[in-house]
Every structure is written in structure tokens, then in C-alpha cells.
Amino acid sequence: MPTPTLSERQAAAAAKIRARYPQVQAQEFRGDSSLTVAPEDLLHVMHYAKESCGFDMLVCVSAVDHLGSEPRFEVCYTITRAESGDNLLVRCPVSESDATVPSLVPVWRSANWLEREQYDLMGIRFAGHPDLRRIMMWEGYPYHPLRKEFPVAGKDFEQEGLAFTQKAPTAGGPFTTTPGGKTAGEREPRPRA
Amino acid sequence: MPSDNLQHLEQNYMCDPDADGGFVYTTAEAAINWMQKYSLWPMPMGTSCCAIEYMAASCSRYDISRFGAEVNRYAPHQADFMFICGTITYKMAMLVRRIWDQMPEPKWCIACGACACSGGMFRSYSVLQGVDKIVPVDVYISGCPPRPEALLQGLMTLQEKIQQTNHPLKDFFKTHELRSARNAATIPAAAMGLES
Numbered sequence: 001m002p003t004p005t006l007s008e009r010q011a012a013a014a015a016k017i018r019a020r021y022p023q024v025q026a027q028e029f030r031g032d033s034s035l036t037v038a039p040e041d042l043l044h045v046m047h048y049a050k051e052s053c054g055f056d057m058l059v060c061v062s063a064v065d066h067l068g069s070e071p072r073f074e075v076c077y078t079i080t081r082a083e084s085g086d087n088l089l090v091r092c093p094v095s096e097s098d099a100t101v102p103s104l105v106p107v108w109r110s111a112n113w114l115e116r117e118q119y120d121l122m123g124i125r126f127a128g129h130p131d132l133r134r135i136m137m138w139e140g141y142p143y144h145p146l147r148k149e150f151p152v153a154g155k156d157f158e159q160e161g162l163a164f165t166q167k168a169p170t171a172g173g174p175f176t177t178t179p180g181g182k183t184a185g186e187r188e189p190r191p192r193a
Numbered sequence: 194m195p196s197d198n199l200q201h202l203e204q205n206y207m208c209d210p211d212a213d214g215g216f217v218y219t220t221a222e223a224a225i226n227w228m229q230k231y232s233l234w235p236m237p238m239g240t241s242c243c244a245i246e247y248m249a250a251s252c253s254r255y256d257i258s259r260f261g262a263e264v265n266r267y268a269p270h271q272a273d274f275m276f277i278c279g280t281i282t283y284k285m286a287m288l289v290r291r292i293w294d295q296m297p298e299p300k301w302c303i304a305c306g307a308c309a310c311s312g313g314m315f316r317s318y319s320v321l322q323g324v325d326k327i328v329p330v331d332v333y334i335s336g337c338p339p340r341p342e343a344l345l346q347g348l349m350t351l352q353e354k355i356q357q358t359n360h361p362l363k364d365f366f367k368t369h370e371l372r373s374a375r376n377a378a379t380i381p382a383a384a385m386g387l388e389s
Binding site for chain 2: 136137138143145150151152153154155162163164165166168169170173174
């Protein structure tokens with residue numbers, strides 16, 4: 001019997017989780033399986049993934065901002081079996097009005113700083129996090145700079161005696177490239193229209 | 194005394210190169226400038242890749258100690274100039290300013306690399322767009338990152354600037370003749386105030 005491929009191992013793990021939690025949705029894209037979990041199920045599903053499916057390591061917590069659609073945010077967890085390298089993407093959509101997901105620190109301790117990063121840059125709140133402070137920007141900075149509505153050049157802001165920020169000079173930027181089979185001149189970075 | 198030092202001394206009217214016996218005539222101000230420029234103790238503010246180039250410049254191949262600037266002082270009150278090597282974020286900016294304020298006068302600052310000079314490629318919400326917004330910069334070194342030779346060039350530029358630091362009496366011997374000092378016996382008694 002041949003060894004199962006990575007795609008098959010991912011699909012098997014996703015199927016095992018779905019057998020226990022039928023409300024979880026599974027997607028497949030180019031051979032990669034991923035799960036979509038509601039925030040209220042997240043802690044149970046992740047605990048099951050760790051204890052019963054062998055996903056012993058949380059690699060990455062990221063967040064996607066789908067500005068203009070609802071739910072606006074999607075918190076993405078990449079979990080892996082450290083021994084074999086099987087990974088699985090778990091998404092958790094949350095709306096802007098209640099951008100709160102349960103903290104996974106009780107399951108994986110590595111979630112601590114990863115969740116603080118998403119809290120800082122995207123403004124997602126993690127319920128039950130033991131130490132939810134900003135990690136990149138300083139305490140008191142008023143924005144969540146990786147949200148889509150935040151300008152890449154930043155905003156003017158000053159906290160007397162503590163810190164300040166200024167709008168960066170971009171001279172017509174930010175400059176973006178448009179990929180595609182064009183000539184080099186047409187592909188050059190240009191100001192976003 | 195090595196010849197290049199002697200050349201500096203001549204250029205700055207620090208001594209009479211023909212004098213015998215190691216006599217040097219100068220003003221205290223010019224001598225202080227000369228001493229300061231050859232004992233610059235850096236406060237290395239290394240925050241990113243330029244600091245790697247600074248490490249290379251301070252190790253044996255490039256050997257920044259040839260210019261008297263090898264004694265890294267991580268205590269700001271012992272440092273003479275700040276070598277800002279790398280990207281300064283807004284979160285770091287106030288710490289840089291605080292360390293700068295802790296350094297005693299006289300003090301200088303070299304901004305090393307594109308990020309320190311202007312923010313570099315980070316036209317972004319988080320990066321200070323040039324350290325000259327928070328500290329006075331004496332020398333800017335271009336490059337991303339600059340090679341160790343460029344760091345040494347920047348240091349030498351700073352040394353020239355220090356040598357030219359103006360004091361009222363520094364250039365006294367540019368406007369007054371050097372006393373002929375080869376032999377005390379040749380000095381007229383009147384010049385020594387010994388008029389009998």
C-alpha cells in the first residue's frame with residue numbers, strides 16, 4: 001500500500017474533524033484542504049485537532065481583511081504535525097462589529113504572541129487571552145495599521161513625551177505593479193488609481 | 194609621528210614642522226580638536242543590516258581602530274558619537290533620542306545607510322523618515338547597506354569636520370607668525386618679555 005500523499009493526509013484529517021464536528025465546513029483548493037470554523041466552535045475544534053488528530057504545533061496566526069464584504073475579517077490558523085509536516089489551514093470568519101474569537105493559548109502556548117500580533121495590527125480581539133497587549137506598536141497607538149482602510153503612508157499622531165508618527169512622503173504613491181503579460185514599461189510601478 | 198598626521202598638523206597650523214626636539218606650537222583649541230578626532234568612541238545604534246556592515250568595519254579586515262574609533266561604548270555617557278546603523282521605527286525613535294540626550298557634549302552623529310538618512314525603502318506608517326527628525330546628523334552615508342569602506346569614509350569625513358570645529362583662537366597661527374623656536378637662544382629677549 002503506497003504512503004498517502006500530503007493532500008490525502010490533509011483530506012483525511014479534515015474528514016476526521018468533520019466527522020466529529022459536522023458544522024465545520026471543508027474546502028479544497030489545488031489539493032490543499034482547509035476548514036472553516038465558526039468562532040463559537042473554534043476552541044473545541046482546535047482542541048480536538050491537537051489531542052486527537054496529532055496537530056501538535058500552531059505555526060501561524062494571520063488575519064485577512066475582506067473590506068466591503070461581510071463577515072469582514074477572517075482569522076487563519078496554520079497548524080501542523082511537527083513530525084510529518086502535514087499542515088492544515090483553519091479559517092474563522094468574524095464580523096467587524098464583533099471581531100472577537102476565542103484565544104487558543106489554552107491549546108497551544110505559542111498562540112500567545114501570534115494572537116497579540118493580530119490584535120495589534122488587525123484589531124481582532126481574542127477572548128480569554130492572558131496578556132492581550134500590543135506587540136509591534138506601542139500601547140496607546142490608536143490605529144490597527146494593517147486594516148485595509150489604513151493608508152500605507154501612515155497618519156500623523158503624537159503622544160506627548162512617548163511617541164509620534166508622521167505621514168510618510170510617498171510623492172504620488174503608493175506605487176503598485178499590475179502583473180500580466182505586458183511590456184516592461186507597462187508593468188512599471190505606478191500610483192494606484 | 195606618522196607623516197599623514199604631520200600633514201594634518203601643518204594644514205591646521207598646529208606646529209612648526211621644522212622644529213627640532215619635538216616642540217609643537219599650537220593653540221589649545223586646535224590640539225583639542227585633533228585629540229577628539231582621533232579618539233572617537235562610538236555609540237553603535239545598530240538596528241538592522243547596516244549594523245552588520247559596521248561589525249565588518251570594526252573587525253580586523255577593515256579595522257576601524259586605525260582611525261581611533263574602535264572602542265564601542267554601549268553606555269551613552271561614555272560615547273563621543275552615535276553611529277545610527279539601520280532602520281529606526283517610531284517605536285524606537287524616542288529611545289534613540291533619549292540615548293542621544295544621555296551622551297555628553299561634545300557629541301556627533303553619523304546616519305549610516307538609506308533608512309537612517311531618509312527612511313529608505315520603508316515609506317510606511319511605522320518607520321521614522323530620517324533620523325535627522327529627532328537628532329542632529331553630522332554625516333550621512335548613502336548605501337543600502339553601505340560597504341565598510343563607505344563607513345570608514347564617513348568616519349573620516351566626521352574627523353575632518355571635527356578638525357574644523359571653530360573656536361575663536363583655533364586659527365591663531367594662521368594670522369600670527371610662528372615664533373622661531375628651533376633654539377631658545379635665537380628668540381630675542383624682547384620677544385620673551387625679558388627687555389632689560
